[in-house]
Amino acid sequence: MKNVAVFTITALLLVVSGCISSIDPVETEVLIADFSVPMRKEITSADHRNNMITYWLQGTISEPVTVRVRYKNPTAGNAAGIFTEEIPKGTYAGNDLPSKRQSDYYGRNEELIIEVTAPKSTVGQLRIRFSVQ
Amino acid sequence: MLNKVFSICEVKLFFQFILLSVTLISCKPELETADLLATTTSDDRYISMKEVHMRVPAGVPTEIFGQTFDQYMAWFDQNMMGQSKATARIAGQDRSGWELLTQEEIMQLIINASSKYPDLSRHPLRANDLARIRKDFPDIKTEQDVDKNGQFIFDYYSDLIKLDIAPELAKRMKAKKGGKMASSLSSNPLENALIAWNPTSAQAVDNARTMIESIIESPSFFGGSGNNDNHNANAFKHAAWNALGVWWIIEFRGNKWVALDKMKMFATAHETVSVCDGCPRYALGYLFDDGYTITGTIPTSDDIAGDRTAMDLHNNMVGRTFMYNEVRTGWFGIVTYRPGFDRILNYLKEYACTSNRKHYRNEVLNYYGNDYGALTDWNYSADYRSTFLVSLPLNNRDGSRNDNRVDDVPCQ
Numbered sequence: 379m380k381n382v383a384v385f386t387i388t389a390l391l392l393v394v395s396g397c398i399s400s401i402d403p404v405e406t407e408v409l410i411a412d413f414s415v416p417m418r419k420e421i422t423s424a425d426h427r428n429n430m431i432t433y434w435l436q437g438t439i440s441e442p443v444t445v446r447v448r449y450k451n452p453t454a455g456n457a458a459g460i461f462t463e464e465i466p467k468g469t470y471a472g473n474d475l476p477s478k479r480q481s482d483y484y485g486r487n488e489e490l491i492i493e494v495t496a497p498k499s500t501v502g503q504l505r506i507r508f509s510v511q
Numbered sequence: 512m513l514n515k516v517f518s519i520c521e522v523k524l525f526f527q528f529i530l531l532s533v534t535l536i537s538c539k540p541e542l543e544t545a546d547l548l549a550t551t552t553s554d555d556r557y558i559s560m561k562e563v564h565m566r567v568p569a570g571v572p573t574e575i576f577g578q579t580f581d582q583y584m585a586w587f588d589q590n591m592m593g594q595s596k597a598t599a600r601i602a603g604q605d606r607s608g609w610e611l612l613t614q615e616e617i618m619q620l621i622i623n624a625s626s627k628y629p630d631l632s633r634h635p636l637r638a639n640d641l642a643r644i645r646k647d648f649p650d651i652k653t654e655q656d657v658d659k660n661g662q663f664i665f666d667y668y669s670d671l672i673k674l675d676i677a678p679e680l681a682k683r684m685k686a687k688k689g690g691k692m693a694s695s696l697s698s699n700p701l702e703n704a705l706i707a708w709n710p711t712s713a714q715a716v717d718n719a720r721t722m723i724e725s726i727i728e729s730p731s732f733f734g735g736s737g738n739n740d741n742h743n744a745n746a747f748k749h750a751a752w753n754a755l756g757v758w759w760i761i762e763f764r765g766n767k768w769v770a771l772d773k774m775k776m777f778a779t780a781h782e783t784v785s786v787c788d789g790c791p792r793y794a795l796g797y798l799f800d801d802g803y804t805i806t807g808t809i810p811t812s813d814d815i816a817g818d819r820t821a822m823d824l825h826n827n828m829v830g831r832t833f834m835y836n837e838v839r840t841g842w843f844g845i846v847t848y849r850p851g852f853d854r855i856l857n858y859l860k861e862y863a864c865t866s867n868r869k870h871y872r873n874e875v876l877n878y879y880g881n882d883y884g885a886l887t888d889w890n891y892s893a894d895y896r897s898t899f900l901v902s903l904p905l906n907n908r909d910g911s912r913n914d915n916r917v918d919d920v921p922c923q
Contacts, residue, residue, distance in 0.1 A: 426615040455735030
């Protein structure tokens with residue numbers, strides 16, 4: 379009976395995860411106040427056919443910062459990552475352009491690393507919300 | 512002992528039955544009308560549209576056929592979302608609903624619903640699909656008749672799929688608005704609404720996207736580097752996506768001109784970052800041939816966002832222009848020739864390897880008379896603008912090196 383119970387629970391979990399979690403985008407949010415050290419965060423994209431990253435900026439930065447999303451386990455061909463985008467200095471409201479940005483489509487179900495770096499000495503605070511679908 | 516084994520097996524079977532039931536119940540989208548459509552009933556109506564006699568199945572409102580985008584938005588608001596005052600605009604208050612959905616879930620609904628209708632991408636059609644088409648279009652008898660009326664039949668089934676998925680889309684929008692996703696505006700609302708309005712074209716464009724994603728990650732094309740942005744392999748990816756999208760729409764029996772138009776619509780919509788009324792930035796212009804104006808924004812700044820958008824829009828158009836030049840049509844607009852996958856991919860790869868220019872946003876725009884309307888709205892370009900792809904310079908505008916830019920990848 380133990381095997382049956384394990385089988386059933388596992389199968390039910392698979393059904394639930396298969397039907398629900400694969401649909402919604404994966405989201406994460408970072409708040410950066412200290413730009414002297416790079417911010418790195420791992421995220422796994424949703425199990426979609428074609429993924430796209432959207433992100434929103436909110437806050438003020440005194441110098442440009444760079445947002446980069448790359449593969450956690452890159453091959454020789456894709457070591458440069460999915461995109462690298464320079465964010466000009468200024469204030470961002472967190473909604474539409476220029477606060478909202480999006481990537482091209484890319485492959486599915488990838489383990490990614492998000493990096494935010496400031497090439498110059500930067501003050502301010504930036505909240506970035508990433509949605510990976 | 513034997514009894515015990517049997518009893519465990521029986522219990523397993525019982526749980527498997529329960530599991531199967533749960534799976535079917537939990538995963539089956541609520542598509543209410545499709546199953547009924549294959550059977551004609553006395554409540555069916557027959558009407559003529561564009562001189563084609565067609566069946567309107569019982570329960571299907573005539574107004575869903577041939578809706579313009581604003582008509583669809585208004586219909587969806589009133590009939591699915593229960594809004595008494597429809598906005599008829601994606602830019603209105605209904606926008607947040609479309610933003611909450613993912614393209615993946617809309618596409619899954621479309622794929623499920625489309626399996627109940629004839630597969631128009633079959634050449635020749637399956638016998639039961641042709642029989643179904645005859646039932647829905649009494650004057651159509653042969654596959655040649657289907658080809659002659661291909662775009663109309665394409666639109667008819669696309670509109671039925673649109674109707675099928677609408678209740679489930681509305682249900683999910685309402686659930687997400689009230690649930691934990693309410694603060695999560697995750698998608699491009701314009702793309703989502705266009706997909707729901709054009710299910711079959713969306714399927715074709717999605718086929719093309721899936722195909723090019725797979726190709727660009729294979730070592731045989733640019734060493735698998737095409738998913739990185741801003742370089743020649745990515746330029747190839749955009750052009751090939753658009754060319755393949757046109758190919759796939761034609762494969763579903765769409766005509767050449769509609770294929771170019773729909774592919775442009777989806778490709779340009781993907782570059783819009785937001786859609787709104789009274790956006791302070793750039794009005795996207797006439798995205799549709801019915802004169803409906805999308806007031807939206809694309810990045811037009813002299814930075815990476817603006818550079819990338821102009822580059823992508825140009826490279827998209829190169830792919831469509833290639834198909835405009837290649838696809839031949841005969842009587843009734845029937846496509847008599849279109850290039851195969853090998854020709855599309857090899858030709859555009861050659862562009863990326865030998866005819867690739869490095870341009871900033873303003874330099875791309877120069878080719879279009881500094882008119883974003885041309886860049887976003889042209890289905891194809893009939894002159895020299897179509898003969899090269901664009902990737903981004905490695906230097907900043909002041910000449911300094913930009914370490915974040917990726918150099919072109921070797922052709923292999």
